[in-house]
Amino acid sequence: MKMLINVPETVVADALRGMAAAHPELTVDVENRVIVRRDAPVAGKVALISGGGSGHEPLHGGFVGPGMLSAACPGEVFTSPVPDQMVRAAAAVDSGAGVLFIVKNYTGDVLNFDMAAELAEDEGIQVAKVLVNDDVAVTDSLYTAGRRGTGATLFVEKIAGAAAEEGQPLERVEAIARQVNENSRSFGVALSACTTPAKGSPTFDLPAGELELGVGIHGEPGRERRAMMTSREIADFSVHAILDDMSPRNPVLVLVNGMGATPLLELYGFNAEVQRVLTDRGVAVARTLVGNYVTSLDMAGASVTLCQVDEELLRLWDAPVKTPGLRWGV
């Protein structure tokens, strides 16, 4: 496998150095792996902190900036960050109004953020946490680790970020983040496996001519493996999987997300099919976002996320945002 890297050990640090050079509006602490908006701490503003394994770019570092995250903590590739990073980030961005940890439901992320919350509270920082668990492909029961956090993370970070930017208090920003998560559902498919730099070969075996339905953002499998389907069939399967779980009465935000190696030509075509299924099912679409936002290194494939919104959530979604990965209204 050919990769544009030096050695696997420095992949994350090298990327952070490059990110710092491209985005002087961010403060990038390469050694401690914390990305902070340069004007933090913003007086009176609740700070949003997220993080997770690297390899999902632009998530999360690419979503740091006015209107979204205050700081992000990238871990090793596909490995959650360590508590020291979150505590350092919290100290850098807390203005006294408290911090909200946005945590995707993966065992490692949950455990490390839990430990970080305890440590940050010991330092006198008020911490609230919201867990993102939008992936309908996972059977959610007492006997699994629960639904994964995937595409809805972007909706939670953007909408709660806008609420924080307006100066809303921590309890309110947390409540909005929860509301977004509860109203979001996702489903992903993989057309190829991805390759982590440390391993250098595909992390799972997906034969040519087959696809994996219900895949997570590390390529970890979900529901089943089938013979390759058309874009139309994949859209039918994915959107129905979501609508079987949620019947939106309000309009929805749509995220058609690329996993890293699927070109926009295919993603736009897939979006056309997604919109067709939604129209057929009588679901009104308020806004649509198409692109690579929550990726899995070089995996081919896509995920669909729907978020049911009321007027307030839609207003917050439309609010200005200025980050490397998401930018409008400014």
Added chain:
Amino acid sequence: MLDADFFRRWMTATAASVDREAERLTALDSPIGDADHGSNLQRGFTAVAATLEKEAPDTPGAVLTLAGRQLISTVGGASGPLYGTLLRRTGKALGDAGEVGEEQLAEALRAGVEAVMTLGGAAPGDKTMIDTLVPAVDALGTGFAAARTAAEQGALATTPLQARKGRASYLGERSIGHQDPGATSAALLIAALAEAAGE
């Protein structure tokens, strides 16, 4: 009696063993996880060995507490907090005695394993490191070699199980037939304990 030096040898032996087996752990993690268990633990235990070389705590409890804190600060993922908690809580349970007996160690390790079960929410049979650690602690009463054998058998016994915790749980029935990487690395930790005891 076991002194601080014994516990440093245990940690150093674990670091060496994880270093040797890193590729195998990652290979086991590939079909049911995300192919980083070996490299993550290698990073953590290398840091533990380096820290213990720089700082030489003079009680068994302090050696393990320091090692646990180092793992939490360097590993990430689920294995950082889980292994970190195991060693920290075992260390805390040993208190500040300068030397401890084998029975005391078995008791402390049991407290550490219980803390891991509380943190991760896993029980025996869920296809995790618990399937190695619980039988190992039970066997520790009859000696280090028995604990190593029990740990190795516990790790092997995860193969036919369906994962219910951690990333492998997303595979459902497809996790059956793969040995659990966490149970495997936990067996390395217990084997290193026997090695430190010269068994």
